[in-house]
Amino acid sequence: MTEPLLSIQNLRLTAQTDRGTASILRGIDLTVERGRILGIVGESGSGKSSLVSTIMGLLSPGLNAEGSVKLDGVDLLTLGSSKMQALRGNKIAMIFQDPMTALNPVFRVGTQLVDVVRNRYPGVSREEAVKRASDALVKVGLSDPERRMKDYPGQLSGGMRQRVMIAMALLCQPDILIADEPTTALDATIEAQIIDLLRRLRNEFSGSIIFISHNLGTVLQLCDEVAVMYGGHLVELGAVRDVLAQPLHPYSRALIGCEIDDQPLDVPLAFIPGKVPETVDNPPGCIFAPRCNYAAEVCTRVMPPLRAFEGQLAACARLEDIT
Numbered sequence: 001m002t003e004p005l006l007s008i009q010n011l012r013l014t015a016q017t018d019r020g021t022a023s024i025l026r027g028i029d030l031t032v033e034r035g036r037i038l039g040i041v042g043e044s045g046s047g048k049s050s051l052v053s054t055i056m057g058l059l060s061p062g063l064n065a066e067g068s069v070k071l072d073g074v075d076l077l078t079l080g081s082s083k084m085q086a087l088r089g090n091k092i093a094m095i096f097q098d099p100m101t102a103l104n105p106v107f108r109v110g111t112q113l114v115d116v117v118r119n120r121y122p123g124v125s126r127e128e129a130v131k132r133a134s135d136a137l138v139k140v141g142l143s144d145p146e147r148r149m150k151d152y153p154g155q156l157s158g159g160m161r162q163r164v165m166i167a168m169a170l171l172c173q174p175d176i177l178i179a180d181e182p183t184t185a186l187d188a189t190i191e192a193q194i195i196d197l198l199r200r201l202r203n204e205f206s207g208s209i210i211f212i213s214h215n216l217g218t219v220l221q222l223c224d225e226v227a228v229m230y231g232g233h234l235v236e237l238g239a240v241r242d243v244l245a246q247p248l249h250p251y252s253r254a255l256i257g258c259e260i261d262d263q264p265l266d267v268p269l270a271f272i273p274g275k276v277p278e279t280v281d282n283p284p285g286c287i288f289a290p291r292c293n294y295a296a297e298v299c300t301r302v303m304p305p306l307r308a309f310e311g312q313l314a315a316c317a318r319l320e321d322i323t
């Protein structure tokens, strides 16, 4: 059996705060296979961005990660910052909600794309790098690439900038592409175009994609698997169609509590009464128990681990009773 491309084991992320040690990730176990697209969903504050920042090695000072995050067998948590920097834009690339986070406003789009190619492939000539950059712009659906290469990022629309970011990622040919809500800031038509583009590009791209979204419709359209996060835990994981059609964990059920079919793109996560748990001073037991309609005495003892149930994985002690 081949090793998964990304293998995360017992990942814990903590921060020291005025109120004590904050637990941001509380023991995440997750694998991403080569060529697959994993969606991550969960309410605001559940730990999605912290998880991808840990994978990217972009943690703010004061945060402490333990466990392991292995990419192709190499534990990223043990790499120093210069080695991690070398991996970013090389083996791991990211597209952000706001492309201006990564695009430099004072350099032309072409200059930035060519730099990406030449950093990634130092032996490539300038002419070849320009050609690759121009081809990548065409691939992401930008016509008149010569003109686009001369533009500054501020001269492009939000949708065009996101296409430029995707072109950059393609040029790197990373093993893992992390997309953190890449379509949230775009209007519905452009969002649909970008999702369609990502779907088409997956054939060009041999790597894996981790796609964070607040929108179940886009997850359904794009992803193979989906992971549901709550309070720093992974509470459910499975094939996207199975989880969205029949969520097992009470949190997933509440979050996904609406009809999903093949067509709509715009299916937001449902509102759940109560709030996401604090990162400090949590009572023992299941982290979701205080908001759970199915909570019983057993749920007040320990946080249940993810376990296999009906072809999915869910972290609930009461699966047999409630399904």
Ligand SMILES: Nc1ncnc2c1ncn2[C@@H]1O[C@H](COP(=O)(O)OP(=O)(O)OP(=O)(O)O)[C@@H](O)[C@H]1O
Residues within 6 Å of the ligand: 015, 017, 022, 024, 042, 043, 044, 045, 046, 047, 048, 049, 050, 051, 060, 063, 279
């Ligand atoms: N440096 C930090 N110090 C203390 N707590 C932090 C720090 N960074 C994040 N947190 C806390 O960790 C929790 C998870 O935050 P995170 O941003 O990862 O959630 P998220 O699911 O990505 O939310 P969103 O969808 O709003 O981006 C939140 O309660 C947040 O306040």
